[in-house]
Structures are given as structure tokens and as C-alpha cells.
Amino acid sequence: MxxxxxxxxxxxxxxxxxxxxxxxxxxxxxxxxxxxxxxxxxxxxxxxxxxxxxxxxxxxxxxxxxxxxHGRGPFEALGAKLELKHGDIAFRANFARVEKGIVVDRRAGRIETSEAKKLEPLINGIEIDGVRVIFKSTTEHRGVLVLRGEHLSPDVSDTDPHKTGVPPLKAKALSDEAEFTANIINKLSQTIAERLEGKKANYLLLRGAGRMHKxxxxxxxxxxxxxxxxxxxxxxxxxxxxxxxxxxxxxxxxxxxxxxxxxxxxxxxxxxxxxxxxxxxxxxxxxxxxxxxxxxxxxxxxxxxxxxxxxxxxxxxxxxxxxxxxxxxxxxxxxxxxxxxxxxxxxxxxxxxxxxxxxxxxxxxxxxxxxxxxxxxxxxxxxxxxxx
Amino acid sequence: MxxxxxxxxxxxxxxxxxxxxxxxxxxxxxxxxxxxxxxxxxxxxxxxxxxxxxxxxxxxxxxxxxxxxHGRGPFEALGAKLELKHGDIAFRANFARVEKGIVVDRRAGRIETSEAKKLEPLINGIEIDGVRVIFKSTTEHRGVLVLRGEHLSPDVSDTDPHKTGVPPLKAKALSDEAEFTANIINKLSQTIAERLEGKKANYLLLRGAGRMHKxxxxxxxxxxxxxxxxxxxxxxxxxxxxxxxxxxxxxxxxxxxxxxxxxxxxxxxxxxxxxxxxxxxxxxxxxxxxxxxxxxxxxxxxxxxxxxxxxxxxxxxxxxxxxxxxxxxxxxxxxxxxxxxxxxxxxxxxxxxxxxxxxxxxxxxxxxxxxxxxxxxxxxxxxxxxxx
CATH class of the missing domain: 3.40.720.10 (Alkaline Phosphatase, subunit A)
Structure with missing residues (x-):
């Protein structure tokens, strides 16, 4: 039946x-x-x-x-067909446009899927302090970002301010053990911004941190x-x-x-x-x-x-x-x-x-x-x- | 809303x-x-x-x-506006009349509130073996009594026999760790009886022991x-x-x-x-x-x-x-x-x-x-x- x-x-x-x-x-x-x-x-x-x-x-x-x-991130990542491992920290990601330090568009002008896809290799594969970054662009401005490595924690706040007219946020550690992860995210956001410089989508906002559990x-x-x-x-x-x-x-x-x-x-x-x-x-x-x-x-x-x-x-x-x-x-x-x-x-x-x-x-x-x-x-x- | x-x-x-x-x-x-x-x-x-x-x-x-x-006592005490601390043991108290060792009236002839209030200082502030007694008379024969100190336990039986024609009860320890508290209550009941001697309300019956938890x-x-x-x-x-x-x-x-x-x-x-x-x-x-x-x-x-x-x-x-x-x-x-x-x-x-x-x-x-x-x-x- x-x-x-x-x-x-x-x-x-x-x-x-x-x-x-x-x-x-x-x-x-x-x-x-x-x-x-x-x-x-x-x-x-x-x-x-x-x-x-x-x-x-x-x-x-x-x-x-x-x-x-354990947070939305892992489901978004799995939905985008990323293979997650137990312990991975996943985020929902948005391509955004930042001008003079201020978020002016959280969707980078609804960037087209094909155009966003071209930016994927600029982010995917970055390594910071031993942590590997896996990034996949999905539809339009949407994407998922995964951190894989040791000592990671999902207890970090969003860098997405959820509104325009303000700067992107710094990730904050929500528990003592998340200091390392918050630090990685802030360094990573800077690195990504440098790599995207001059593009229409010149920033990647992160939210919904979650750890993959089996x-x-x-x-x-x-x-x-x-x-x-x-x-x-x-x-x-x-x-x-x-x-x-x-x-x-x-x-x-x-x-x-x-x-x-x-x-x-x-x-x-x-x-x-x-x-x-x-x-x-x-x-x-x-x-x-x-x-x-x-x-x-x-x-x-x-x-x-x-x-x-x-x-x-x-x-x-x-x-x-x-x-x-x-x-x-x-x-x-x-x-x-x-x-x-x-x-x-x-x-x-x-x-x-x-x-x-x-x-x-x-x-x-x-x-x-x-x-x-x-x-x-x-x-x-x-x-x-x-x-x- | x-x-x-x-x-x-x-x-x-x-x-x-x-x-x-x-x-x-x-x-x-x-x-x-x-x-x-x-x-x-x-x-x-x-x-x-x-x-x-x-x-x-x-x-x-x-x-x-x-x-x-954790027992009715703390709620009665809080209801009477006593400030309780975590760990305090509280009781509902009744002014009673005892004659020749026998409870003849559990409400001391429904003693008036103002008259009962005058007895409050005779009880409030007593100290026995390092335990401080806080007592407040509320309405008519009713009151609340609090024990504050170290090593106290709420696992003690009532001294109120809940009927007349019998002697007030001795507080019994209902667990090993409550021996000290039962002993305090029995000494205290004696002390209070001595201080109330000659009054219409000459005994204080205790019941509903409970420990204050935050x-x-x-x-x-x-x-x-x-x-x-x-x-x-x-x-x-x-x-x-x-x-x-x-x-x-x-x-x-x-x-x-x-x-x-x-x-x-x-x-x-x-x-x-x-x-x-x-x-x-x-x-x-x-x-x-x-x-x-x-x-x-x-x-x-x-x-x-x-x-x-x-x-x-x-x-x-x-x-x-x-x-x-x-x-x-x-x-x-x-x-x-x-x-x-x-x-x-x-x-x-x-x-x-x-x-x-x-x-x-x-x-x-x-x-x-x-x-x-x-x-x-x-x-x-x-x-x-x-x-x-």
C-alpha cells in the first residue's frame, strides 16, 4: 500500500x-x-x-x-544539493549591493541566475584559518554557504541586516565557543567583498547559521x-x-x-x-x-x-x-x-x-x-x- | 494586544x-x-x-x-507580602488556644486581626541555633512563619493536628536531612508558647512546610x-x-x-x-x-x-x-x-x-x-x- x-x-x-x-x-x-x-x-x-x-x-x-x-542553513544547503557532513555550518546567502559601506540592495538588483552563477568560483573554495568554504549560487540572488572544518559553532548572528540603508552586520558570537567561527565569518565577508569588487553584486549577506546533524x-x-x-x-x-x-x-x-x-x-x-x-x-x-x-x-x-x-x-x-x-x-x-x-x-x-x-x-x-x-x-x- | x-x-x-x-x-x-x-x-x-x-x-x-x-507555605508567605529568599522554609501558621496541653480552639476564638497583630513582635525575630524566624500575622488567627538559615529542609510534618481535643503535634523529620529542621520547629514551638503564656492565643500551629525556589x-x-x-x-x-x-x-x-x-x-x-x-x-x-x-x-x-x-x-x-x-x-x-x-x-x-x-x-x-x-x-x- x-x-x-x-x-x-x-x-x-x-x-x-x-x-x-x-x-x-x-x-x-x-x-x-x-x-x-x-x-x-x-x-x-x-x-x-x-x-x-x-x-x-x-x-x-x-x-x-x-x-x-539546528537552524535553517543546513536545509537550504541540502535543498541546493550540497553534500553536507555532520558538523558543517551552513548559511542562507544573499548577493547584495553595498555602496559606501551601506547596503543599498539586499538582492543586488535581483541579479539573474546565470550572472550570479559566474560569481560562484570567486567564493567557493576559499580557505581561512583551516576552514574551507563551500558556496553554491542557486536562484537569482540566492545561494548557500557552508563552512567545513574543526572548532566551528553555529551560535553566530547574521551578517544580513534584513533591511537596506544600514551597513552589513558583523557576525557576533552568541556563545563563548563561537568566537572562532564569528571571526572566520567576518574575515570571509571581507575577503568575498574584495573578490567581488567592481561587480554589481559586491557583497554576500549571511543568515540562518545552522549545524548539520545526522x-x-x-x-x-x-x-x-x-x-x-x-x-x-x-x-x-x-x-x-x-x-x-x-x-x-x-x-x-x-x-x-x-x-x-x-x-x-x-x-x-x-x-x-x-x-x-x-x-x-x-x-x-x-x-x-x-x-x-x-x-x-x-x-x-x-x-x-x-x-x-x-x-x-x-x-x-x-x-x-x-x-x-x-x-x-x-x-x-x-x-x-x-x-x-x-x-x-x-x-x-x-x-x-x-x-x-x-x-x-x-x-x-x-x-x-x-x-x-x-x-x-x-x-x-x-x-x-x-x-x- | x-x-x-x-x-x-x-x-x-x-x-x-x-x-x-x-x-x-x-x-x-x-x-x-x-x-x-x-x-x-x-x-x-x-x-x-x-x-x-x-x-x-x-x-x-x-x-x-x-x-x-514545593509546598503551600511559600505561596502563603508571598501572598502576605513577605520577601522570601531562595531556600527559605515557609509555613502557614494559626494562632490557637491550648489548655492543659490539649488544643481546644484551632483559631484562638477567631482572634481579631488587630489583637493578633500585637502578638507578632513576640514571635518575629526569634533566633534558634542560627536560624532566624520571620513571622507575620495576616487576618484573624492566620499568619505565615518563615525559617531562614543554613541546613534547613521542608521535609517536616505539621504541628497542626487539624482537629481539637488532642495535643499539638511534634514536627517529625520526613527525611534524614530534615532532623535539624524538625528540631528547630519543636524548640521554636516551645519558645513561642512560653512567650504567649497568659494570652488568649497561646500557641502557634504550623502546617504546609515548603521551600522557596526561584x-x-x-x-x-x-x-x-x-x-x-x-x-x-x-x-x-x-x-x-x-x-x-x-x-x-x-x-x-x-x-x-x-x-x-x-x-x-x-x-x-x-x-x-x-x-x-x-x-x-x-x-x-x-x-x-x-x-x-x-x-x-x-x-x-x-x-x-x-x-x-x-x-x-x-x-x-x-x-x-x-x-x-x-x-x-x-x-x-x-x-x-x-x-x-x-x-x-x-x-x-x-x-x-x-x-x-x-x-x-x-x-x-x-x-x-x-x-x-x-x-x-x-x-x-x-x-x-x-x-x-
Missing amino acids: NALLLILDGVGGLRSNKGTALEEANKPNIDELAREGATGLMHVIGRGIVPGSDTGHLAIFGYEPKKYY APSFYEKYGLKAAAIAGGALYKGVARYVGMDVLEVEGATGDKHSNFKAKFEKAKEISEDYDFVFLHVKATDSFGHDGDLEGKKSIIEKIDKLIPIIKDYFDLIVITGDHSTPCIYKEHSGHPVPLLAYGKYVRKDETMKFDEFEAMKGGLGHFKGLELMDMILNWLKKQKKFGS | NALLLILDGVGGLRSNKGTALEEANKPNIDELAREGATGLMHVIGRGIVPGSDTGHLAIFGYEPKKYY APSFYEKYGLKAAAIAGGALYKGVARYVGMDVLEVEGATGDKHSNFKAKFEKAKEISEDYDFVFLHVKATDSFGHDGDLEGKKSIIEKIDKLIPIIKDYFDLIVITGDHSTPCIYKEHSGHPVPLLAYGKYVRKDETMKFDEFEAMKGGLGHFKGLELMDMILNWLKKQKKFGS
Whole structure:
């Protein structure tokens, strides 16, 4: 038996003068799954806790974030297909433009991907005090930077000031043992600035320092051969971190214009090759951050139309979010996300549609993200008995 | 955004030939909040666990009672405005009358407050074997006694026999390391008896030994500036323990004749000065202990009439209890307490009124007291994201 886990990022909402995006959307296919299956409310990390996208996915995949989350950097790096080693310190990096010591553009004029790629060799391979720098340019101004060596610590502050009109920040040690690392970063930023001198992108801002820790693979934990279909680097990174095969899909960009249909076609195509397919849609979250209810609703309607593509190819379909991003909140929130499960071994409840309010009455009740994988294994009849 | 947490002490009940006090009470204002907000059931410490008033409040404020509860004494002492130091051992104290070695009145004929106050200097400041005694007389026969010094332990039994017609008890060491402390208490009781000889109140009974432990403040934990409005010393003490400002309100006595209206007026008055106001009403619990359903109901009705005073002054209103005290139980019970939340960021559910039975269908489901503060922070949009 195989399962599809469809994560509509940030799908949970709050009502304002209108219903939530899930309530407002015309989504007959998803509602049919709810009617034929069961729903409930998932507290992804815990009641009232606001998940990040990284911690939310870790919890849903059954990896306790308090244990396995060590900063965003490693997930970004893994998402960019950098091979990380245990102990590596990884950062999200931005090409920026600095004039007279002041950050004037944090995205270096949205430098083109091909142009940014040419700058990669100027940074990749730098060595400072025995620490090796690995750098990869990804999309436009975005990139990832990894420090590999001895005595490194992730307890360092960002050099990205997160705004323009101010100088780039000096990395500061947030613990005694991080002095060496902060020093490396500050020397490195200087070296990079020298090498980029005269370019349009003449500075590299760093943020989200994190240390790579090994985790048991999804297959080791659950015996499920798993694949991920996602556009955004962070989601690919989390999937790689837990050892899923990350599949490339043409046009899956992780933005509002992603080729959703291609992602669903891919899920169908590989349904016999994998026990578990994680399909991630980012745009619901993006519209939530924008406070754009119509946009969020339109994505749900687009996804709804694609459900028939995969419906008969999976024995279990689970649809949920990694957190709520209500349009009236414009941020991730700690409200629980509705979850729908449809399959032969799911106990059907009386809920008739898929939204936050119907799910309050759902037969699955309230549960935590960390509990989901065990529920899925049980629905797949692949859970091992505890006891005899 | 600011929050009001209204605790109706012991509000949860059980049906008998009548409904519970919450069901029987005519409470249109509270029911309106339920209708416009959401309800659920809170297991204050855990399913089936019977909370004390101290442990219940600790859990609700997000302080794990197993970690932060070390006996009632320190809360009584803090409630009486004694400044405690880490390591102090505090007791609840009763002036009593002993004749021919037998306790004949555990309250020394309900000695008047002013008369008891005159006895304070006879006890306060005593030193025995290097241990200093701090004593404060509070209301009528009540007082608190603190031991300050080295090598003290809270593992000592009460000297209060909790009944008359028997001698005061000797304090016993409940662990090896408490021998010194038990010895001090027995010497001290003798010394106090000598100093009180010939008075109407001629003995001081001690109970509820507890050691003062420091805790992170409410502000440190949540970033919320918090105030407490309560009559009873214990509740003031718990509030002081977590670093809330405890406000004095004329006529707020913590009994059945407390000036409830003055407390609500005070909450309104300070609503702009604080992020979080804890308003405590004791009388619901007192009537529960008495088995007086009419009395308990009448308090709920009185409180209901005061809701309009504060309704428009808080962005979030949460109403619940610290435990159940059902009239047919006459004691604290481990049944969950209904909880109501009303505010902009609360997901409205379909419950139409506020009671134990409607809350079973509430959209908040079942949760623990320790989870409440995270839920409140999320409803206030003041919860920090975990992850990125």
C-alpha cells in the first residue's frame, strides 16, 4: 500500500468578514475525500506553538524539532544539493549591493541566475584559518554557504541586516565557543567583498547559521521508500535531510506560478515506485503572507482540480498543512491545521467537507504533528505491533 | 494586544438532580462570549488529576507543578507580602488556644486581626541555633512563619493536628536531612508558647512546610507585563511567585462577600497598563466545598453582570477555572474545567453557551493547563516562531 501526503503550506486560516480560504474555495474533489474519509485538527508542533516551515515539516515527518532542528542553513544547503557532513555550518546567502559601506540592495538588483552563477568560483573554495568554504549560487540572488572544518559553532548572528540603508552586520558570537567561527565569518565577508569588487553584486549577506546533524532516515524509521516533489529549496532540503528521494519536476518552482499539474502527474507516475510520496505546494502560504484571500482560495481551487489525477493511484491520501498562515495574520500562526485522511483503513467520520471548522467536529480529534506518521503507518497496515 | 484571564475558582461541576452551577446560572453575557468565541475542556494538571489551588494556578500560568511546586507555605508567605529568599522554609501558621496541653480552639476564638497583630513582635525575630524566624500575622488567627538559615529542609510534618481535643503535634523529620529542621520547629514551638503564656492565643500551629525556589518570571517567559487581582493570600502568593504585579483592591477579600465589581473596575482601569490581567474569584470554589449549588450559581450570575465592564477593554478574554469543585463532591475534583476564549484571533466554534457539557463539543477540544499560555500567546499574536 502507498500513501500520498499533500502539504498545502500554511493552509490553515482565520475567518474575517469572509470565511477562510478553505471555506471559500470551491473544491468538490477535496471535499469528496473528506466526506469519504475523516478529518481532524493537527497541532503541528504543539498547542499555540508557531511552526517555521522547517520545524513544521520535521514534526510532520516524525522528527522531533527540538532534537533535529539546528537552524535553517543546513536545509537550504541540502535543498541546493550540497553534500553536507555532520558538523558543517551552513548559511542562507544573499548577493547584495553595498555602496559606501551601506547596503543599498539586499538582492543586488535581483541579479539573474546565470550572472550570479559566474560569481560562484570567486567564493567557493576559499580557505581561512583551516576552514574551507563551500558556496553554491542557486536562484537569482540566492545561494548557500557552508563552512567545513574543526572548532566551528553555529551560535553566530547574521551578517544580513534584513533591511537596506544600514551597513552589513558583523557576525557576533552568541556563545563563548563561537568566537572562532564569528571571526572566520567576518574575515570571509571581507575577503568575498574584495573578490567581488567592481561587480554589481559586491557583497554576500549571511543568515540562518545552522549545524548539520545526522538523522535516521525515513526508511530506517518507517520502512517506507519515500519521494519528495517540491519546488522550494527549503522543502527539498528537509526531504533530503530525512533521506527522501527528491524528484525534479520541470516548472515546479515553489512559487505562485509553479506547474502544479506537472507535480501531480509526477506523483502519479512514481506511485508504484514509492511507498510514500510527499507533495508540497508553497503558494497557499505565500498568499497567506500577502493577506490575499482570493489568491489563497484560487490555489486551493487549482489543486482541487488536480486531485483526480492521483486519486486512484494511492491507497491513502492525506491532505494538510505544515502550519496556518491566516490572511488576517499575514504570518505563520499557532492555530491547528485541518487534516484529511482518505483510504481503505481510515475510519470514516461524519465530516462533509475540508476546512478548519468542520475539522473541529472531525473523528480524528486533536493530535500533534509528531503523531501523524504513526497514524499513517497504521492506515497503511504497515505499523509494527508493540508487544505481542 | 492584551488579555484578561478570569479564573472562577473550582467552577467545574457535576450534575445531580439539577444541572451544574454553570448550567443553572442565568449568564447571558458569558454565554455571548462563548457564542462569539470558542470553548473546550482543560485538564488543568492532567486527566483525572485533582489540582490544588496552588498547583492548578501554576499549571495554568505555564509553570510545571512537578518542578515549581514545593509546598503551600511559600505561596502563603508571598501572598502576605513577605520577601522570601531562595531556600527559605515557609509555613502557614494559626494562632490557637491550648489548655492543659490539649488544643481546644484551632483559631484562638477567631482572634481579631488587630489583637493578633500585637502578638507578632513576640514571635518575629526569634533566633534558634542560627536560624532566624520571620513571622507575620495576616487576618484573624492566620499568619505565615518563615525559617531562614543554613541546613534547613521542608521535609517536616505539621504541628497542626487539624482537629481539637488532642495535643499539638511534634514536627517529625520526613527525611534524614530534615532532623535539624524538625528540631528547630519543636524548640521554636516551645519558645513561642512560653512567650504567649497568659494570652488568649497561646500557641502557634504550623502546617504546609515548603521551600522557596526561584522561578523565571512571567515576563521573562512570555514577554507579557502581568497584573493580578485577587483576594486570597494564596492566589496573590502564586501571582507574586511568577512575578506578576499584585494589585490591591478595596473590598477584595477572597470570600463570598468580596467586592467583585471593584475587581472588574480595577481590571478595566489597568487594561492599558498591562498585557495580561489575571482576575481571580474564589467564591465559586467556596460554595462548591459547601455543596451549595444555589450559592455557586449566584456567584456566576453576579460575575456575569460584570462582564460588560471589561468586555471592550481586552482583545482576548479567557474564562475558566483552576479545577472543578462539584457541589455533590464538596472537594476539588479531577474533572476537566470548561474554558472559553473570545477574541479576534480565536477560531469561533459552534458552541452556544459556557458549561461543562457544551464544552465537550467545543472547537478547542481537550488540552492541558500547561498548554494554555501558548494558546493565549498565539491568540494575542505574540507567540515567537519556532524555526524559520
